Amino acid sequence: MEEVKALGIDVGSTTVKLTAVDAQGKLIWHHLEGADPRVEDQVDHFFNLMREHGFDGKELPMVATGYGRNLVEQAEKKVTEITCHATGVYNQLGHGGTLVDIGGQDSKVIIIGENSQVVDFAMNDKCAAGTGRFLENTAGRLRVPLDRMGVEALSAAEEVAISSTCTVFAESEIISMIAHGVEVNPILKGLHRSLILRIVAMIRSVGLVPPLMLSGGVVKNPAIREMITQELGEQVTMPEYPQLMGAYGAALIALKNSNRA
């Protein structure tokens, strides 16, 4: 493995991601696991892991991002997910445009300028409508494994409209549909549509600047990609590790800062 020069950690609401970059800013190592409410313990455990992989994280510059960023004491700097995602994706894909990041509890639309700078952004409302949590909760109700949701939804020929964008109300809407004998897959498709329409509204509120890029754990779901394209008539591009872009961007910022110092 090339020499690790900087680290980025993204403490999200559902998962925590750690990335390591070399002197050129190449992503050379990463680790991802479910979020532990005791962030400090989890970070300690990450440092042990790095030692097992042959490098001492404590000696390296590190930037933290995500909701729990302020709890990562070892990080020399805390930067928001907006800036980190923009930096990460720009470096991976090599261009600006409109980045849509759908996370567990937050969705964001970020307009990235020609020099990787954030030009504008929008985030979902105060509630979890329009985020991964919306699908996660409702999928649980339907007893469909998360990683199958997208495929199942796309396989449906029919689609039923889910009128509630509220995660909790959507659940009761689903229950009543099932009670009325509606099939699972058309409901799934409707759920995806509901989520996508929220996201599309957010994109429209800032104004789409092509190309359209996606990041975040939820975009691994093929239905999300396909339906966004359908709604906006724009092809989407994705980095290799959509889920790691926040942590990757954080590592790049740490690297840049250490070069500057």
Place this chain on the structure above:
Amino acid sequence: MSVSATLKYMVNVNIIGKTALGWQRRRAEHSTFSSSKWRTDILSEPLRIGARTKELISLHYLAGRYANGHRPVAWVTSGGPVEILQALGYYVLYPENHGALCGARRAVVDISTEAENAGYSRDICSYARTDIGSVLSGKTPVGKLPKPDLLLACTNICQTVLHWYRVLADHFNVPLILIDTPFVYDEAPDHAIKFVRRQLEDSIPVSEQVAGKTLEYKKLQEVLQLSKDATELWLEIMGRGKQHPAPLSVFDQFIHMAPIVEMRGLKTTVDFYSQLLKELDERISKGIGALKKERKRLLWDNLPIWYRLRYLSEYLAERGIAVVASTYTNAWGELAPLINVDKPLDSMARTYLYPILNKGTKYKLNTMRRMVEDFDLNGVILHSDRSCKPYSIGQVDQRNRLIKEYNIPALLLEADHDDPRAYAEEQVASRLAAFMEMLED
């Protein structure tokens, strides 16, 4: 009016209250500043006028407590034409100001719940809910509010007030004067001015009858002059924010704006703002800013978030962000030139037609743009206030146009001016932090 009420008022307000509060203020003015709570590492010492602000507001509510039976009492909307009532000697209470005070003291959830339990929806403006909740339960952080003998609602800020004051009229069984102000897109047409003037004229006999005295034209002119003087001073005070560093922040403005809203037309208000202006000029001559280190300057749109004023002011100050101007506080000053003492009713009709909330969204966009230029600002925070629909409507477009057409960074922040249940601190903090990073680029 009763003799015993007058006696009580004289003793409690004019003798005990004035003496005690005056003494408290003088003591505060003469002691050197020290507070473990004030972030002196990032903020300059608070303005000395603060002691006087506290005195004025306390005295105002104290007078209210003893007003019934001694003076006629009117409850008025914040944009209401108050000069006729002042000239007739009314004690004037602004439920919206009281609501702001409840917000700052974190009493809104408790009081508003009283209204919600009585069936008022949480979608109604939190000022209205707080007021109705307070009326129904008697709860208020100021001790006791006087009952109104007269109500005056002016629709130049929103339509909520119309329904809200009808509820009050029904509850207290007192006359309601309604001043209906047609919406103004560019210039108010003559017929609109005539229409409002006519309503003002019609309001006089009702106000006189309740007060039990006749309006003196000269007195009205006097009050109007004082109103104009205070408003002009307030405008000048806000203009001092153009200095680098700005000697006062909008958070200071939010705190010291109470007199311009609820004590317009009084001599004390004019004196108060002259003193504040003097203090700011002293600060400017010494190069003292509201922030110890001012790096970026912003504009605030919409009402304040009363229950998180301190948090927001510190959060931004820590990052060197001075919020130096706002469309909201500006609204209490920008109409000063319209007040004309020689034509009281005509000029009042015009003045009360022109508040920012009674004008098109284009006007607000232009105001923001002009302020960004005049105050040399780096961006705008638009508080999308769940309660105040007329202020928040159009903000999405305004924000986009600021960014796209004028290259002014702008952030939409969702909250509520009074109800903390519609506010999520984590989300607000992450949006603000991202916006700050964007400004650094």
